[in-house]
Amino acid sequence: MFTYSFLLSAGLLSLCLPLSANAQRAAIYQEQPGTWLASVSLGTTRYAGDMNEPGDFSHLRLGASVALSGAYRLSTHAVLRAEAQLYYIYGSHEHTRIDYNNLSFHSLNPDVWAGVQVDLWPTTHRTRPRSPYLLAGLGLTYMSPKATYQGHEYDLAPMHTEGVDYNRLPLIIRYGFGYPLVTDKRWRLHLEGTYTHVMSDYLDDLSTVYPDFSQMSSLAAALSDRRSEIGLPPNRPGAKRGNSDKNDGYFIVSVRGVYVIRTRWDRGYRRSRRG
Template sequence: MKQFFTHILALLLVISLVATEASAQQFSKRKQYNSVGVSLNAMNYFGDVVPKASIPSLRFAATRPNIGFNFTHRFAPRISVRAALAYGRITGDDEKAADKNDADARFRYHRNMNFRNDIFEASAVGVFDLIANRNNYIKRPDFVPYVFAGIGVFHHNPKGLVRGGTIPASLSSGDYVDLQPLRTEGVDYSLWNFSLPFGGGVRYKINKSFDIGLEIGWRKTFSDYLDDVSGTYVEDSKLGGDAAKYFGRGITRTDDGTFNNFNVPGEMRGKGNEKDWYIVTGVNVNYILAPRVKSPKFR
């Protein structure tokens, strides 16, 4: 799976570079244009708190909304550059995602972790159209499939829901608590991280000024803590306070639905060998900013 996505990214980069070199010379400044847009999306996550311990596994009921704004500059028949800002939420819950009757998922059902995470993202990507537009924006093709790849930076903040077991006096049932300051695995991880966004979509021309499109994009991140779960349970000495113990040691769910506040230090808490991903799927609407055409000056 890792090699597949790496090859896809490399292919997109090579195609973009070749197409840019071949076409930039024949696309005049008068044909270049800008657009602004908004996207309404669905957001999902791949990580440790999912039905199966694999990247393709996700729980569709955990889908949450995402909204984005973008600015795009077209500078070649097939090539555009897009800068975007987006906000969305990802969630995961062992209680709802893991089946205790599934041998592979049984551990996650007993682990009983949950989280939600609000993600603010800024990204810049190159967009490669599979159908070229060698004319101005008015004569652009009606229907265009495309692919994209680039780089992003995001801020996140995983939170855990207080529920079940012996709840410390400092916590209240039903509250969401910031998990990163608790060092639930004895690890200091950053709330800022980089991502590699890539994907594809289709764009349809509504009229001379508006396009509408469908797009799906994956974000490979360099963090395994979007869900605050990665490695192993740690000793109490590495956890600060009752709140850290509550989330860090876990509220283990037994088969009969009761809870035990105990997990052995050193035992597996997360898979630990895979970085987390998130995926954004949705609809975007773009408004083309008609370029100014300079009139020739006569002397």
């Protein structure tokens, strides 16, 4: 909770900061159509699914992410952007209303996406060198939920813990917002918040009902129903295991370092502005 509150407060505070007295001079560093950008970002993640409680800010279960991206400014308002990311998430029934099911998972997953970033005002604005922006795009993620059982880590998807062989490479839809906290000649520092909607309910290996354990290996059955570890009787086949009404997803709040790639066109433009 502290991490999210701090980053959000920093973003809101930056909106109120006075603009630099050198805004006119900085016009030669404005991103014009045709500008190429590269960035790296570090962030904190929060999984949204069947193993957390919405609104429970005392057990956020924060993970981490790192991403690399490339972008091309299409116009003074729009940027085309592509990104590859590695993110860690985890969840547990502990501290939820259904803690008696005793399930948990953790996952280190890659994702890739491409989309558009839209500035709320143009880069050529005479008095606003920094612009908030919205972003949206489509991509793919590879799901690799794991669980620790009796001191060993197991990949859950091949275990078919609900008796189904689900797709581990689902489509994702990403959307969010960002704000440049710092702008320099060739560097920018952005604060960014996104939500990634996964077109699957198995990001956490949990969706529907408990399977027929007699059709599974003893290890798969033990990973599917872990109530016996806390002294409770096992669930019956067909008992509710997850909520299939809503797909899973994850939030990311990140800090992005953006580098303006100097090209021949870019150098010529800046020389003309200086003249």
